[in-house]
Amino acid sequence: MTTKRTPSAAHLQQALREKTREVDVLHRISESISNQLDLEAVLKHIVEVVVEVTKADACLLYLLSDRQDELILRASKNPHPKLIGRITIGLGEGITGWVAQERTRVVIPSNASDDPRFKFFHNLPEDRHQAFVSVPIMAKKEVVGVINVQHKRPKRYRPDEIALLSTIANQVGGAIENARLYDQMKRKALQVETLSQVSETVASNRLIEDVLQLLVTMTAQMMSSKICSIMLLDEATGELRIEATQSLSEQYRRKPNLKVGQSISGRAVKDRRPI
Template sequence: MPKKTQKLNSLDELKIIDDLSALFSSTLDLNTTLHETVELVSKVTGADACFLYLYNPFENLLVLSASKTPHPKEIGHLSLKMGEGITGWVAEHHRPVAIPKGAHKDPRFIGALPEDRFEAFLSVPILIKNKVVGVINAQHKKIFVTTPRLINLLSTIGRQVGGAIETARLYQETQKRAKAIEALKAVSFTLVQDHYSEDIMQRIIQMTAQLMGTNICSIMLLDEKKKELQIVASQSLDPEYRNKPPVKVMGSLSGQAVLSKQPVYTQDVRKESSYQYRDLAKRQGLVSMLAVPMIFKNKVLGLLNSYKPEIHHFSKEEVAFVQSVANQCAAAIENTRLLSEKVAAQEALESRKIIDRAKGLLMTKKNISENQAFREIRQQSMDRRRSMKEIAEAIILAFEIGEKDS
């Protein structure tokens, strides 16, 4: 016997809409919004299963984002192309579909989940300002006769849900921007407090990975002579990734970021012929990659890489955040290099002064030329396997002790 639609009067419908409005005004969490929506639709329709798909405009995909039995494990992993299946048709045409029986026989039906052989299928678009945000499906194992009134109610729910989803997403983006600002402050503070070191870089990529939600984040420095990129820091504990061979700049995906001085993004490194370690990517679960050059005064010093374990579109905000971190790292690396060169120059000057003084003492004591004094210091340095500075200091010390004794 066909399962009949739950009878709803105007007061029932008004209460449902009021309850929905109260719910959406009480939370800005997207997952809560989606979960409560499928619960409500399931209750209103008496469905055996309810699925909510969100539209990803960057990939042109409808991604399963919430469900009430029987496939919670498919959330975030199951997707349909726009126009694919009944769900894709509803999203593409912005129109609801109600099939009372034999839904799996409909030519538009796609058995993405083979064990699901629902008899009835009710699907409505989630819209905001006439743009599709997603689709809600209510499915029944038995024949289910719906009414225009129920379809109108679900369409109204779909529009309300669309507004709530948009608000929740804006809130998420605002929160993410706030976290990004705090992370950049933390990076700046870290770099100001300490000079560049691998330990500092390690702390920075850990902060970056945490904010970006990436499974691997790494810093590669450029060897200009060899034209190679070598990993110097990574939050990955797997030695296979940390110890992978240097990446050649020419002909590599990472090298494109170096040569163009622009961020490079790919949806799936496992399918990129220019990605040199595709087998490693498959073993490590690396999918989408963002490679951002570390630039200081128009000079590329290396790359900051960020990997996602699933296909992901890196937003402008995400790219801008990673670029800011990369540029701060580049400035720290270059400033440390300049400081090291300055210290080395000072040490060289100090060594030269000490050696010159030792030469003068030898010239006076042994009545020899400057060249002869220099050769003697150099010979002692070679024989004793000590630096010329150390030999010169020993000569000066011996001379000072001798003067005291006399």
């Protein structure tokens, strides 16, 4: 004799399946974050997992720019793979920009393009999607990005789905913070190594021209600078001339001397302070 399953039992089993799926998703993302130092690879894996578990038609992940005035598309699943790194959205611009500015999520089950916050972007045909969830990515209580999930057909998102996306966004925030700390450690290690090389170079018996050239090369590398130059003052003429530079441009190397007080370099010499 079989016992008919009661609705409450079915509900509990469904809840258990959803919780098991949630744990599995978070475990997979945690593994990706732990095993990958490359942030781009982590973000790519995250949007793939989100699309898989939410059955979404698209998932887009934006991160705040270094200037913190716009969002940059850094990972995408399904649409726009060639536009990663090239799409930018200002804070407060469209739904995505609004979410970043207000630090709160937006859930739209249908007719997303009718929302007053919606803005059409030529390269992002988001108006083709009916349902839309946008969640802020936080790190140390600061917004660092936004993750969007989109469906072409209307969809009433369940509370557990929204909660899962929020948890994933928190994990992304943690991954970004870890990546930043890793980059800081690399920069500090490079600074220590560079300073050590500078000390050895200055103490060596090399020609002054070789020493200066090595200094600009190492300084440019340490600061990720496109151009680094050392200019020396000719006291007889009161002019600054380029003595060493890592620029390969002959036009730059042949730049005319600068008068003290002329341009930023000349002002720094005249005022005897950094600018």
